[in-house]
Amino acid sequence: TFSRRWDLLFIAKPELERNQGLAGKSIADLAAETGKNVLDAFLDMVVEEKLETGFEINQTNGDEKAVAQILSSPYTVIGLSDAGAHVVFDAGYGFCTRFLGFWVRDKQIMSLEDAVRKLTFHSATVFGLHAGACCGRA
Structure with a gap:
């Protein structure tokens, strides 16, 4: 759903x-530059360009503060799943290295130990695999 975050569109x-020259600018930026409210700025551009403008919405994935908060939450289980919707594409295959490199090493949102625990133990626990079973001690 659209979050009304015009700064992310x-x-x-x-x-x-x-x-x-507007490429890469948000609708919020466009509105500020033109002195219009965000909806008018958006609709005026869409009409002017006869519905041919390409837009990208980042939602919370483009908001580093929000993503860091989500990833750091004790209630977040880190994993990948799209319920099989994209089985023909190599989508998301670099997530673990991105998480460890960017979020843990560069942004330091948690310790390396906590990150590895989130990637392994937390996910295993969701599936009912407990420490003994994971280590061959079932």
């Missing part, structure tokens, strides 16, 4: 030559 591909 970006102009990815303007259609008109005169609007090429």
Whole structure:
């Protein structure tokens, strides 16, 4: 669902030559620059470009503070699943290294030990695999 976070809705591909300088700007930025409210700025651009503008929405994935809070939550189980919707694509295969490299090493949102625990023990626990079973001591 749309979160009304106009600062996370970006102009990815303007259609008109005169609007090429808007690429990469958020709708919130566009509204501030034009002195319009965000909905008017968005709709005016869409109408001007005859519905040909490409937009990208990042939702919370583009908000590092929100993602760090989600990843650090004791209630978050880190894993990958799209319920099989994208079985023909190599989507998300680098998540663990991104999590460990960017979020743990670079952003230091948690210790390496806690990160490894989240990637292994927490996920195993969800499936009913307990420490003894995971280590061959069942």
